[in-house]
Amino acid sequence: MNRLGLYLHVPFCRGKCRYCDFYSLAAPERAAAYVEKVISFLPALREKTGDRPVDTVYLGGGTPSLLPPASLTALFAALRERFSILPSAEITCEANPESLTDEVLAAFRAAGVNRLSIGMQSAFDEELFILGRLHSAADTARAVERAHKAGFENVSLDLMYALPCQSVDRFSESVKTALSYGAVHISFYCLTLSENTPLYALRDRLPDEETQREMYLSAVDLVEKAGMKQYEISNAALPGFASRHNLRYWRREEYLGVGPGAWSYLDGERFGMVPSLDRFLTAKDPFSLIDEREEVDRAGMIEEEIALSLRLSDGLSAARLSTLAGREKADAVLKKLAVLSEKGLARPTADGFRLTPEGFFVSNTILADLI
Ligand code: SF4
Structure with missing residues (x-):
């Protein structure tokens, strides 16, 4: 029987970053209601996926580290009750440095989360400010330290390159800093600006293509020198720490996505839920939320x-x-x-x-x- 990945889109953030066009709302006060709704949908979702054993779970967003610890505990208990989550499953939560408190880390650990993906983005406060991030460079250092202390070995850090006014040296410094924090996995994404985001106003300040190429190649070189393997365009990891959940997207393996804007790939079909928290919270049936379908012929x-x-x-x-x-x-x-x-x-x-x-x-x- 095919194994399954579960993806939960947590559509809340404390504020909106200036480059973000993901579906997320600056409304963390609605997070508990969202979790209750997800839990109420689980029986129907389980009926759709059958007995497939679950070997990866991924809470992405948005900012899953904003979920109230009691909601996290209830969510994972319900997921384990409904789905056959394998003892060896990789269970990832995305987190932002400013919200990764000791309390949240303890709730993650108790729920069986064994991988953290932290949105570091840059080692420089000026760049974080331009991006509209709510954390400082020092916040990331403290968050990783807390995560390690809480027992998380599998910590991934996300970085962004091709930022307005960024130089190759600056980006290389961010990569070196992430490595110095003891990350076992690093992602490096090129900033892409959508017209509907505030940062689009700075599009004339983006590094040219040759500079972007140098940034990218310098990151690959630095992570490989640190013993990581670049296993995907934007991802590198120490041996044994490649993201099993993300690999399933690129290997065309099945996953069920839940939450506003989340996509699934199941039984040869891709389908996506409508990106609307209001619709999500008022729906009776999770499948009434599917507004896009693509059969993969x-x-x-x-x-x-x-x-x-x-x-x-x-x-x-x-x-x-x-x-x-x-x-x-x-x-x-x-x-x-x-x-x-x-x-x-x-x-x-x-x-x-x-x-x-x-x-x-x-x-x-x-x-x-x-x-
Ligand atoms: S934390 Fe992530 S999802 Fe939230 S606003 Fe920033 S970029 Fe968007």
């Missing part, structure tokens, strides 16, 4: 296989692609990857090709051509 599967596997350092398997797409289509893709390999953008593996870090940086262009 064979053509879709082939496209996803190419696009998702090439995000990973394991790369594209020629045998898998051939089984899915047929020999002719697979050969055409492999031929193009061989040409990219001559340009240093891809590299042969035992069973196909992977992109190099230079290739990852221009992967959007590469994938547009391959697909």
Whole structure:
């Protein structure tokens, strides 16, 4: 039987960051009602997923560390009661430094959370200020220290690059600082600005593409020198600490997403819940909240296989692609990857090709051509 991942979207933040276009509301006072609603939906959700054993759980957001500790405890108790969460399951909670208190950490531990993903973003207060983050650089240092003291070994730190006025040296310093905190996993995301965010006004101050490329390659170099493996375009980890939950997205494995704006992939179909907390809180049935559906047909599967596997350092398997797409289509893709390999953008593996870090940086262009 296929294993399952559970994703819970916690749509609350203390304030809104200036670059954020995720569905999250500055209304943490509604968090307890949200958790009660999730718990009331669990029987119906369990009926839909059947007996699949759950091997990853991920609370993302938003800011899951804003959930009241009593709500967290009730939520995990209900999840364990309804779903077969394996004892070896990876259970991740995202957290922001300013809200990761000892009390929240204790509630996470008691609930069986064994992985923390903390939104550090930068080691510089000026950059955090530009982003509209509510924490300081010192807050992150203290949060990681508290997490370690509370017994969390598996701590990931998120960083952002290509910020307005950021230099390559500054970004490299942030990566070095994250490593110095003892993170076992680092994510480095390129800032992308949507027109509907306040930071869009600073779009003229973004580093140019060549500077962004240097930033990206310097991060890859620094994390690898620290013993991490870059296992995905924007993620690197020490051995044994790659995010199992996130890997399931890129490996096209099944997951159930719950919460306003959360997506699922189940029984060959992707579907998303309407991004509205009001609708979520008043719905009687979780499936009445699904407002988007995409059936993944064979053509879709082939496209996803190419696009998702090439995000990973394991790369594209020629045998898998051939089984899915047929020999002719697979050969055409492999031929193009061989040409990219001559340009240093891809590299042969035992069973196909992977992109190099230079290739990852221009992967959007590469994938547009391959697909
Ligand atoms: S903490 Fe994350 S989800 Fe919340 S406003 Fe900031 S970027 Fe958006």
